[in-house]
Amino acid sequence: DIIGDFKMVSFLMELQGNFHKVFLFSLPLGQPDTKVQYHRRDWPQRPEFSIENNNIKWEPLVEPQKMRMPPLHIKLDFIKQFVTALDKESEAFKYLQDLFP
Secondary structure: OOEEOOEEEEEHHOOOOOOOOOOOOOOOOOOOOOOOOHOOOOOOOOOOOOOOOEEOOOOOOOHHHHHEEEOOOHHHHHHHHHHOOOOOOOOOHHHHHHHHH
16 A cells, blocks of 8 residues: 555646646546535545546556555644754745744
């Protein structure tokens, strides 16, 4: 199994750039009514990945069943550890201070 976030999963699934921001690539879409996306809770998994269809560029590098995403609290904890490990005088830390006052 491979563990990754949205960006890594979209890279391994060979999706077009910036498609990781809308994480519906593994679902069979095609309804003209976009309101259904916000009210429907159970989405079936896409049975096959057809190239040049639904933003898929090439064959996936990894089987979709072998990909896992970490829970959000684990990802946020990694970010917290990264920020606390930064040098307080570095440009990166100052940039984060300016970005998140």
